[in-house]
């Protein structure tokens with residue numbers, strides 16, 4: 001993907017976050033990998049008015065920023081994801097209501113429905129609490145993420161990491177939807193969970209057979 005396309009993709013996701021009401025104000029942030037650096041949204045600027053020239057490029061080795069604004073205060077979190085997961089090309093961080101409710105209760109969002117099980121690879125775990133913007137938060141988040149595609153930050157929000165921006169955004173919506181479903185199911189009396197074995201089967205199907213392309217290539 002050309003550099004301009006990568007930056008346009010970040011802006012596209014920023015607008016979608018607003019449309020889908022996954023963020024309030026300028027909280028939440030988005031980034032995309034570009035070779036040995038990544039582009040991230042600036043700190044405290046409204047998403048609706050962002051242009052590609054407002055994005056900041058950070059070097060993945062040095063963490064040095066290039067751009068006219070300050071990068072999002074969560075740049076360490078994004079950098080940690082790219083450093084620890086070579087497969088990750090896009091990271092989206094939101095403060096959406098239902099996912100954050102689980103983060104405040106410090107309870108994982110269980111893989112209780114098939115779409116979440118497929119796209120995330122199991123329950124969305126909660127990273128131990130750390131102050132926003134710190135190295136400690138980044139370290140905790142990466143550890144709790146493991147090989148999955150989403151993680152909750154205690155008393156804070158959600159981070160989704162994926163091979164494409166579309167996928168990262170979709171995961172944010174899926175986690176929010178599942179968190180809502182599980183809360184509703186609790187109010188109905190009980191939550192039945194999927195078995196580990198079935199989650200693994202669904203994940204395998206999603207990674208290798210889902211979608212219109214022929215089988216045999218990893219899809220997500």
Ligand SMILES: [Zn+2]
Pocket residue numbers: 027028074093094095132156157
């Ligand atoms: Zn945040």
